[in-house]
Amino acid sequence: MSLAIETNQLTKTYKTRAGQVSVVKNLDLQVERGEIFGFLGPNGAGKTTTIKILLGIIYGTSGWAKVLGEEAGDINVHKKISYLPEKPYYYEHMTGMEIMQFYASLFGIKDKAQCERLLQRVNLGMDMNRPISQYSKGMQQRVGLAQSLLNDPELLFLDEPTGGLDPIAHIEIRDLILKFREEGRTVFISSHELSDVERICDRVAIINKGELVHQGRLEDLLAGGRIEITASGVTQALADKFRSDDVLVSFKGDRLIVDMPDSDSPNEMLDSIRSEKGSVVSVIPRRKRLEDLFLESVRSDNQAKGRVLNKMSDDHNDPKPSAEEETEVGS
Amino acid sequence: MNAILSIAKTTIGEAIRRKVLLIILLIGVLFLVIAPGLNVLSARSSFAVLISFTLGVIQLTGAVIAIVLTVYLIPNEIERRTIYTILCKPVHRWQFVLGKYFGAVGALGLMMLLMTGILLLVFKIMQPTATFDVLGEIARGPVFFFIQMSILAAVAMCFSVFASPIVNFFLSGGVFMVGTLFSPVFQDLANNQNLAGPVKMAATAIHTILPNFAQYNIQNPIINQGVTIQSEQLYYVGLLGYAVMYIAGLLIGAILIFDRREV
Numbered sequence: 001m002s003l004a005i006e007t008n009q010l011t012k013t014y015k016t017r018a019g020q021v022s023v024v025k026n027l028d029l030q031v032e033r034g035e036i037f038g039f040l041g042p043n044g045a046g047k048t049t050t051i052k053i054l055l056g057i058i059y060g061t062s063g064w065a066k067v068l069g070e071e072a073g074d075i076n077v078h079k080k081i082s083y084l085p086e087k088p089y090y091y092e093h094m095t096g097m098e099i100m101q102f103y104a105s106l107f108g109i110k111d112k113a114q115c116e117r118l119l120q121r122v123n124l125g126m127d128m129n130r131p132i133s134q135y136s137k138g139m140q141q142r143v144g145l146a147q148s149l150l151n152d153p154e155l156l157f158l159d160e161p162t163g164g165l166d167p168i169a170h171i172e173i174r175d176l177i178l179k180f181r182e183e184g185r186t187v188f189i190s191s192h193e194l195s196d197v198e199r200i201c202d203r204v205a206i207i208n209k210g211e212l213v214h215q216g217r218l219e220d221l222l223a224g225g226r227i228e229i230t231a232s233g234v235t236q237a238l239a240d241k242f243r244s245d246d247v248l249v250s251f252k253g254d255r256l257i258v259d260m261p262d263s264d265s266p267n268e269m270l271d272s273i274r275s276e277k278g279s280v281v282s283v284i285p286r287r288k289r290l291e292d293l294f295l296e297s298v299r300s301d302n303q304a305k306g307r308v309l310n311k312m313s314d315d316h317n318d319p320k321p322s323a324e325e326e327t328e329v330g331s
Numbered sequence: 332m333n334a335i336l337s338i339a340k341t342t343i344g345e346a347i348r349r350k351v352l353l354i355i356l357l358i359g360v361l362f363l364v365i366a367p368g369l370n371v372l373s374a375r376s377s378f379a380v381l382i383s384f385t386l387g388v389i390q391l392t393g394a395v396i397a398i399v400l401t402v403y404l405i406p407n408e409i410e411r412r413t414i415y416t417i418l419c420k421p422v423h424r425w426q427f428v429l430g431k432y433f434g435a436v437g438a439l440g441l442m443m444l445l446m447t448g449i450l451l452l453v454f455k456i457m458q459p460t461a462t463f464d465v466l467g468e469i470a471r472g473p474v475f476f477f478i479q480m481s482i483l484a485a486v487a488m489c490f491s492v493f494a495s496p497i498v499n500f501f502l503s504g505g506v507f508m509v510g511t512l513f514s515p516v517f518q519d520l521a522n523n524q525n526l527a528g529p530v531k532m533a534a535t536a537i538h539t540i541l542p543n544f545a546q547y548n549i550q551n552p553i554i555n556q557g558v559t560i561q562s563e564q565l566y567y568v569g570l571l572g573y574a575v576m577y578i579a580g581l582l583i584g585a586i587l588i589f590d591r592r593e594v
Contacts, residue, residue: 055419058593075421083419089411091341093348105337106420147416157419 002069004155004186005031005054009063012049012210023049025210026063031188031203033154036181038201038218039190040290042298046210047190048086051157054188055083068155079107082148086160086190088140092133096124096143099132103147118146122176138169145176155186162193174200198222198290206297209305213297218290225262225287229269230255234278242269255281262287334422335430342434346400347441355399356442359392363449367457381457386472389446390479390548394507397439397480401487402499404431409594418594425586428488432582435484440477447473472549478574479547483507485581486542492589510544517541542577546570 012024024046031037041047052058053065056073065072068080090099100115119128122142132140141161148156161177162170178200180187191197197204198218205215214221234256243249248259256278258269262285270280346352366385408414408431417427450473451466458465487503494502520526520534547570 052415055415057415057418059591075423078419078421081419083415085412085415087412088416089413091345091413093344094341102337102341103416103420106334106417106422108333144416151420 001033002066003030004033004035005029005037005065005067005188007050007054007063007065010050010053010060010065011062012046012053012058013061023210024053024060024207027207027210027212029205029212029215031186033186034181034184035202036177036187036189036200038197038204039188039207040192040194040197040204040294041207044209045207047207048159049210050207051083051159051188051190055081055157079151080153081155081157082151082153083157084141084144084148084159084161086163088144090132090140090143093131095129095131096135096139096146097128099143100128100147100150104150107151109150114150115146118149119143121149122146123172136169138165138172141165141169141173145173153185155188156180158187158189158191160191160193161189162191162196170196194290194294204290206294208298208301211301213301214293221293222288222290223263225285227260227262227264227266228282228284228286229258229260229266229273230281230284231258231273232256232279232281233276234273235276238272238276238278241272334420334426335433338417338422338427338430339434339437342404342431343437343441346435346438349400352396352400352438352442355392355395356445359388359446360449362388362392363446363453367453378458381454382469382472385450385453386476389443389450389473390476392446393439393443393473393476393480394483394504396442397435397483398487398500398503398507400438401432401435401484402491402496402503404435404488405491405589406496414594424590428492428582428586428589432485432488432585435488436481439480439484443473443477443480475547475549475570478571479544482542482544482574482577482581485578485585489581489585489588492585492592506541507544510542511548512545514538514541514543514545518543543573546573 007027007029010024010027010029011022013020013022015021027046027050029050039047039050049058053060054067054072056078059073067074067077070077091102094102096119097112097115100119101112104110104115116125116128119125122145124139124142124146127135127139132143135143145161148158158177162173165173174196177187177189181200181202189197189201201218203215203217204221206213232255236251239249239251239256239258242258242260246261247264250257250259256273260266260269266283270283273280363385366381366388369384405414405428408417414427418424447470451470454461454466454469483503483506486506487499490499490502517534517538521531521538523531523534526534549570
C-alpha cells in the first residue's frame, strides 16, 4: 500500500522584487498510513505552504507530492482527506448544525443525522442550534473537527489544532486526535505545541527555512537521553575512573555528579561507589525532550547556514511575499 | 451542482446580513419612499419624472450593491481562510467561482425585488387607478436593471480574482460608467462611415470589449432614441442573450485566472 503522504524534492519558489524566495526547498517527506505525524518548524519554516501544496490549494514549483497515492490536489483525493486550518473562521450567521450541513453538501451528503452524530461526538450536541458567533474558540475548533470528519477521512491535516485553547478544550481536542489514530486514520499535525506532539505523534519531521532537518520515529529521534548520578563520599581517584569522552564528571561541594548516556547501564558505577564506601544520593534519568531536539535542530541548522534563530512567537504564517510583488516561478 | 448551490446559498445568507449592503439598500428604499414628496417633480409631467427618478434610484442603488457585494466575495474568503476548508473538499475551483457569482446575483435579485416592490407600492398609492398593465410596464425597468447588474457583478467577479477590493471597486465602477454613458457614443463612432479607419477600429474595439450597459436602460428614450424596435420580444431576447454571453465570457475568464491563482 502506498504511503499516506510522499513528497520528492518538493520546492516552492516565489519571485519577488528582491529576487527568488524558496519557501520550501527539496522537501522529502514520507508519512505512513495510520500514524500521527508531527510537522514542526519555527514560524516561516514552510509548514503552511507545504500543507497548502498537499491540499492542492497552491502548486509546487518543482518536485512532486503525492497524497494517498495520487497527485496532490486530485479531486478524488479530496473525497478522502480533510483539513482543519489554524484559527478557522466559519460563516457567523450559521448555526453549528447549518455549518455541518453546508460542508456535508459539498460532499453530496444529505444525512442530517450524520451531522448530528458528529456534533455530539465533539460534545456540541446541546449547542448545535446556536449561531457560531456565540461559540467560544474551543467550540469553534470542535465544529472544525466535526466538519473534518464528515467524509470519514483516511487522512486529516490539522494546522495548530490546539493553538489558543484553554486547558480543558486543549485536552479534549488532543484526546480526539488520539481516537482518530485508534480508528485507523492518518493524522498530519502542524503544531507549535511540542508537548502535545511528543505525547501523541508516532513520527515527526522538523523543517527550518523550508528545508527538512530531521524526520523519523520520535523514539529514535529522542534516543540518547542521559542519566545523572549524584553521590557523596567518593574519592577523586574513583571519580577519575568514571570519566570518559561521553561521561561527564564533576564535583559540587563534596558531592560527585556523573552525567552519562542512558545507553550505558549505571549499575557498575553504582556498585563501585558503594564498594568504596560512597553513598548514592540520587539517580535521575534525563530523557531527551522534543523541545530539546527541536531547538538543537533549528539552532544547529541556522548556525551551519549562518542564520539567526527565528522567534517562536508572532504570526504563524509562512513569509509569503505580498500579492503585489509575488509571482510564482516555474508553473 | 450541489456544491454550486450550497456555496450560492451560503453567499446569499451572508450577503443579506452585511450591514454595509443593508445601509445602501435602506438609503435606496428611503429615496423611493420620499420621491413623490420631492420638489423635483414638475406639475406638468410629475408621473414621467417620478418614474425616471425612482428607476434611477433603483439602478444606482443596484449598481453600488452589485459592486460592493462582489468585490469582497473572494478576497474575504481568502482572508478568513474559509476558502481552504471549501477547496480541500471535492469542490472544483470553477464550482466555487460560479457558486459565489450565483450567490451574489441571488442576493442582488432579492434586494432589487424589494426595491421594485416598494416602487410599485408607491405608484399604486400615488395612482390608485393604475392597472396591473401599467404596473407591469413600470416593473419591466427594474427587471432589465437586474440583468444589467448581473453583468456588472460578473465584471466585478472577474476583477476580484486578481485585484484587491479597492482597486476592483474603482475598476468595476469605471467600466459601469463608461459602459452606461459612453457605449452608445462608441457605437455611433464605430458605425460612422466618415471617420478614419484607425479611429473606427478603436471605437469598434472599445464598443465590443466594454459591456453595453446602456441598452438595458429600456425606459430611457434619450439613450435609445435612434432605436426602432421591430419586435419587442426579439429585442428583449437579444438583450438577454447578450447578457448571458457576456457573463459567460467574464466568468470563464475569472475561472481560468482563479484556477492557477495561489490562494
